[in-house]
Amino acid sequence: MLSVVMMAALAAGAQGDLWRDNISWRGQQAHMSAVQGGRFTLTGPFGTRDIGAQRSRVDTASPMFDGLFAMAQDELAQDSVTAIRDGAFDHGQPIPCTCFETGAKWPYVWTRDLSYSIDLGLWRYDPLRSRNGLNFKLSDMRDPSLKQGLYVMQDTGSGGSWPISTDRVVWFLGARHLLDDKAFADDVYRALSDTLAQDRHYAFDPDAGLYRGETSFLDWREQTYPAWTADNVVFIAQSFALSTNVLHFQALQLAARLADAHGHAADAKAYDAQAQALKKAINAHFWRADRGMYMSYIGGDGTPYDTYDLLGTALAITSGVAEGDRARQALLNYPTWPAGSPVIWPERADQPIYHNRAIWPFVSAYALRAAREVNDPARIAHELRSIMRGAAISGSNMENYELQTQATHVDEGKLSGPVVDSPRQLWSVAAYLDAVSEGVFGLTQDGRIEPKLPASLLPMLFGAHDSISLHMPGRTITLRLPHSVHGNLLVADSTRQRGSETVVMLKAIDVPAMPLRTDAPLYAPAAPPAPTITGDNKGWRVQADGKVVLYADGQRVGNIDGSTYIAQGTQAPCVSVTRIDAHGIESLHSPAVCGGEADAVANGWPRTWNVPAAGRYRVSLRYENNHGPINTGVTAAVKMLVVHCGSDTPQRVPIVLPHSVGEQSSTYAVITAKAGVACRFQWEQGFNMSDLSHFAHYTGGKGGVDGPLNDARIGELIISPTTGAP
Template sequence: MLSVVMTVALAAAGSADAWHDEILWRGAQVRMNATTHESYTLTGPFGRRDIEGQPLRVDTASAMFNGLFAMAQDELKQDSVSAIRDGAFDHGQPIPCTCFETGAKWPYVWTRDLSYSIDLGLWAFDPLRARNGLHFKLSDVRDSSLRQGLYVMQDTGSGGSWPISTDRIVWFLGAQHLLDDKAFADDVYRALGDTLAQDRQYVFDANVGLYRGETSFLDWREQTYPAWTANNVMFIAQSYALSTNVLHYQALQLAAHLADARGDTLKATDYREQAAALKTAINARFWRADRGMYMSYIGGDGTPYDTYDLLGTALTITSGVAEGDRARQALAHYPTWPAGSPVIWPERADQPIYHNRAIWPFVSAYALRAARAVDDSERIAHELRSIVRGAALSGSNMENYELTTQSTHVDEGKLSGPVVDSPRQLWSVAAYLDMVSEGVFGLTQDGRVEPKLPVSLVPMLFGDRDRISLKTADRTITLRRPRALHGNLLVADGVTQHGTETVVMLKAINAPSMPLRLDAPLYAPASPATPTVTADNKGWRVQVDDKVVLYADGQRIGAVDGSTYIAQVATPPCVSATRIAPNGLESLHSPTICAGEPTRLAENWPRQWTPPVSGRYRVALSYANNHGPINTGITAAVKILVMDCDGSAAQRVPIVMPHSLGEQRSTYGVVTAKAGKVCRFELEQGFNMSDLSHFAHYTGGKGGVDGPLNDARIGDLLIEPTAGAP
């Protein structure tokens, strides 16, 4: 019989909405019936779904919770295949692979989807398929003239893939769990060294201390980046993303650990120092004190962008990059809605629903992990309920949902969405399984049992029971409820082992927990028009069309209405503008415009230049790359620009030339030069994804079956003075 204290606590925790057999949401009703001890029937707006018993079982007071765990296992079985296919590879013919496919609509293996899914626990469900899938995303080099190695593949993407998109490093987040196989572990260590070295050469900026490239998984550029990147991704290639840098930090930590295990002390020390420096740079560059959050990305000159993403925030916390009060603030200040947490914030009023205005269960699972890391009981419960509700309402673990309704489709004309969605999406399946095993039962990645269960979930999970359990392939975890619930979070009070059963006696504690941020404005204002900059005897005159906030060379200048002057300085400024809404939200930036005209060097290589004054200079190329569309492909052109000035060591900077619509500027590098010294420029061949052997199977565009292609039509070499590193 329940104590009086327990009865009162359960009522306060919301037992009227316990989700035992049904969920009611915005007029929709979903019911779960247990047809046998292990089988279930789910009915709702989608119709009816019969769910067979599965090898792993949970025994709680909620048939809904138990049945959805069985459904996730059933969907993992459906995603477990012997062949994969995609229209852009081998002309859509099946490719043998005993592995996981990505989802009902995506019968292929993608680097980021698989890696996040494995990290969310699939490594323990089927290690063979997990390893096979990861192996499929490794490749050697097919061009014998280039540096050989074993590399992780960046899938087709923005501007022709890597190094515009640079989150292939996420591969190691999944691979780290599967090192008990020696042959696989050897491949991981080799690929880790080669991939990190290549990224260090092509995308690491030593002046800033960060890696360049696109946000991880948020790869539909105009959904999350300024609208003007739709047809020009140079900004993305030049910028720095929080999530991608945190993934590099985690890869460097793994490299240090593996080097130590192999007795390579020098390498381990080097990797550890790189990781420590990167952690410092992330905290210095991305933290926005006035928001109490980490920005999703910043410009190539350090310009801050008032935009945030949940995956980057969660990874920053779970990786240990964010610590203490800063970690708690970052999660607590990230807004959420009754249905769940958006993958980006603020939203874009002019974009359809996909990454914009959407909940993605796999990201919610990482947010749940982050909430556990900081003992945020309200956020744990909120993300957990979002994952459960989404699967129940849809009758499947869908890839994404609209933010305010948690629907798989909202009709709003051109803004309708989610634009793309899929049942049994692998990382959503993984999210549900991880939510149960770690989120409820506390089964951590290293096999420890550390439950952190919000008291508000006791009515759903325990009902009038005194225990709940999870039965895995080789063990049973039983959680026993305390008699009194004087607190907000249940944690382990004692752990005993009875054969293969681990019994955890729970106790209630009061963990500091900030209330959910449910009152944030939804949309950011639209970006303003590009400023104009002219020179006169007062300095640099900047003209804007409206009341805006002006930025110059990465620094905030202040509010401007009409026009202002930037004091005459030796280096012409590069400026952009934002708009501030009455609610305080700041828009994304206008395009950046630089005052003055660059020095242009034409003709054949080598090209020669004599600096007029000593200082730092930006060097870039005018080019055209028509080898593929802006949104996909593998033929971003990558070169190394070598500057050799009399009496000085040669300076080498990577130059990236993404797919373009006509002629535009490449990314830039920063070099130093002394006045009067003759400088000669050479252009060396770089590396792109078409150089990997795997892409010999690519039939969806150039650089595939017809051979590697790393080229662009190159025009002038552009040189202009710069104020220096941000």
Template sequence: MLSVLLAAAITASTGAPAWHDGLDWHGVHAGISRDAQDNYTLAWPYGQRVIAAQPLRTDTASVLFDGLFAMAQDDLRQDSVTAIRDGAFDQGQPIPCHCFETGLKWPYVWTRDLAYSIDLGLWRFDPARSRNGLMFKLSDVRVPAAPQGPYPMQDTGSGGSWPISTDRVVWFLGARHLLDDPTFAGDVYKALDATVAQDRQYAFDATFGLYRGETSFLDWREQTYPAWTADEVTFIAQSYALSTNVLHYQALQLAATMAAQRHDTRAAAGYRSQAAALKSAINAHFWRADRAMYMSYIGGDGTPYDTYDLLGIALAIDSGVADGQRAQQTLANYPTWPAGSPVIWPERSDQPIYHNRAIWPFVSAYALRAARKLEQPARIAHEITSVMRGAALYGSNMENYELLTQGQHVDEGPLSGPVVNSPRQLWSVAAYLAVVTEGVFGLGEDGRVEPKLPTSLVPMLFGQRTSITLKLADRSITLQLPKKYAGNLLVADRSTTHGTATTVLLKAVQVKDVPLRTDAPLYAPVAPPAPIARAEGDGWQVTVDGKVQLYVNGRRHGNVEGSDRLARQADLTCMSATRVDAYGIESLHSPTTCAGEVVKVAGHWPRNWTAPATGDYRVSLDYANNHGPINTGITAAVKMLHVRCDGSDEQQLPIVMPHSVRMQPSSWGRFSARAGAACRFDLGDGFNMSYLAHFAHYTGGSGGTDGPLNQADVRDLLIAPLAAGDAIP
């Protein structure tokens, strides 16, 4: 079935599209017409949409391109509301908010959706509504004893939200465009200062130099993380994600800039230093040399995962975290299909279509931004046409599409999908607006016009014309073709401005482009079961299911078939396994099996223990947290473990106890002790999202209208020795 679809897709995509009054895809024709009053009618076999003339417009050879720009504006108009609602807040009653709702099926404001949408250009189209939405997602603290904010909110999510998910810092990605308002800028800096400090305390791991937490936006665990995380998200809380770490880097960069503007040279230097160290750590830990790509995430012990996501890669390039040859390679090696670029790769054969095996236009817009920065014409054209095609085929800017057919729903039984889809999804609307303003006309954040237009798109956009124009509220931009040209990329030759009108004479250059990668296998293998370890003499007898790649304490041990023997040591030894297919693609990891002595310390707090040897130790808690379901809520229990050992300064370790369905170990921390030292452990209060005043309106679960809640049923304290010099197991 898949091979048939793929062959059809390749056939449908051969040749550059000459999309003037419509397009054809998989036997479906979408046509568009324009009347004398600049009203558009978009028609396809299953529907029709009439789009009224819009205040902003493009004037090109393609009625399709112009009409879809009008449609994006009309979608944005419908997303511009005076009240929002969600069933989990105020019992679903309307909440006044002069802001953007997220989409037809999502009439609320979510931190990441809004922030990415603003960053893709909505700040330009409605700055007041953009600021209002961001301020709605900024909250003070309702627990007097807790550190005060304001803080951007981590929305309800995996295991009870923050700090399992820590990408709330995306808020600053949107806010950075709107700092011309002094009051708003002051609020942003206060929030930056508080949030950076809090994330440093609870999410930062000094050993790896990275921030823990889930991948940004890819928050349906089974779609992108190992299947066993469906009911055990502590792994996610302990792991590190590329996209989220890049967002932390960008927040630190903004903090440094804003501190310098306020003449706080000490703070600015501190933020710059943290940002530089984080960039170095990202490049040290996420780069996978055998793929020449940045991995999507790694385990809490540094275990590499053979999985990649386009948003993380695009953000790394756009932010400057990925530079030079690595930036070129990581985008060039990320696979594409004729319909567009998948948000993750490789796909999961046992998961339905959503993040898995899907195109999301807002991610395509970030890939377009990265491709423009790197001057990769083939990728620029690919992302532009993908976003256009999806909007044209379904008469709205849908949230996502199936990868092989660009369908809004593909029936494959239990794997059907996209499972959830919505018209006029805000970040997809923003993606189309970005395709026009950035992708074609080259309008940058600072107002400069720097087109990087593939010559392959000239037949569509220019036809027999010599110029095309974008008319915005405060300016117009005209791109003029040179009389003669040869090359693969059109860039600015010279520009002239008269009043609010800018005209750019283009010139063609030949850049060293890289072909789109179209030879990648679609699926990864399914992960094997966990290894079984049994003590045998002075070693561990490890049994695995068939032939696997075995990892020990975060490092590749080698291929094992059936069984293997590991030396038995006093230190904790943790093992996982992957399968490798004929293409050399690894599965995600099995559950981890740990062998070695774990000391259990029970009783009332404080608890006491004596170190048997000098070295580093891993500590966690047996716990249960039944205050919400695994996939949502705001009541992850977050505590601070205070460790006082004779001869050492106090060590403070954040401990996270996500929502659980059974008794299980918490996240773990690392502490050191000398032989014979008496150690005392105290469990202090931490911070979670239920402490924010905004969540007093939360009616979808615990920690909302019934008051803050940061508790779990805590049992044994678990202590195990770590091998000196090893990655943390």
């Protein structure tokens, strides 16, 4: 059998190093030895690590593969705690919680880290700790006078947290696996209904059909967003992110399913309609045909950004948002390097290594799932090897690695990194466990067994044997090779049950080759400075620094060299510029600048404004919110602006005023008005994270132990004509 397997593997382009006992990488070597009784010893650049026997085990031809599976379980046990702590909560004192901590350097529970980890399979290993951790991230309201409900918490973050970041709905990605507990399931349905209603009210843009907010997980904005967002996060609050919208799509799908199960047919129909409309909007706005990829985020006016992220791409594929050729193209065109796949692309030459220029194993695990979805054996093998190599060479399931070296630290002065890199990071632990159970043995989230095993991995996993097995408490999965292998992907041919053991006979098939993209340039060019725009009798004159690409009101105008004119229209355009390098890679955008004069309505409330012409208008505020630093906190101010224009039905539009550095402009909303009528503007108090009972324990800033805080110093109301549609 060995010769048949070896020939098949070599035909599929297998690496010469079989990765059974040893992994060699850039002059370093890790060695795994199996010890009697299910124990292992791992030696490498880090020293020696003894790994004890675990409840689950794999039997393959590779002690390395088997031992790393044991190591992941050992690290999961280390992450299983009875108390957590964080300096920003309860003054850093221990908080009782029989749950998972996030890692050796992160001894707390964060919504996104925990939820992705559970979705990557931790619900199978410890459902109690999984539920407890998720429950820790639910909260009711502090103030009984406000609308009551049960809500998922957005962790502290950019500009004072939600709704600058809105990926808290990732909570439901983990919770959906744990609905066999009725009390927990009831809380999930209630939190789902309340959280989705709140996001629809404050974060949904009806023009775009998308939810606003930051990219999921990529929350260090200078790493992934334009440099000018370091001091102003309003653009992020106004923008739309692929990953966050896909998470909302999945939450809406779950809501439709649970509403139907509760006999709420009308609600189920409404949630399903919202989900399908959101899927359509994601594909309409994020797909970039010239790249054959989904953009990571776009501006609030629909401005395209030539930037991509692996988690968003993978989630789009695994959720079913991306289908058919688009799903295959999106993964095929996403670049990779010998060590693995970067979490963003292109990289930023002026930023240190963290999200930038980095591999994150949990994202690699989602990429592996996406590769299974589109039957891409090269990508399945590549992501699996990347996850294995990082764990073996480092002696732990680390938080992240530098992209080109897969090192846990590269010294490059101010660009050194990864800036933080924690051992036994929970979602990295989950990544290895999932790479084994689903990535190799095909155990899907709903319990089906659907192996999709690249032929290139057969020498490592099978060697001279004809079967490999995964043993879990109460269940064993055995994969058996066919007598001959002619093809590049092995899938199930037949399945039979022998007591608690499921035996899957494999067959080899040929799927279209999807070669890894290894020729992409590493960096994007630096963004140019903002242009200037002035109006004269010829139109709007835009002056830029050299050769740039001009965008106006979200649309690409074209290449210019120095200056150009945009025809005078009824609305003054807002413009930004980018640069394109010799590889055709486009920079991030400059800040946007707008032409023309806006109406500024005087201070004091209510405020009134006489409409000069019928149409659509952008409404924003000059404000200052000094209640926290720009990078964290829970006191982003959120207001509902109520607009009465004549006898028309009042329009209620959300305005977000994040933490600021001095005075700046808020997010804008779009209203419609008839010519000649007087519009009157009033406030309704909105909601922010400080309103949740959980944040009574927050001691890291305002809005915590001293009580909720949802306020800012408000200046002029700014009104400008606009088309308003992305």
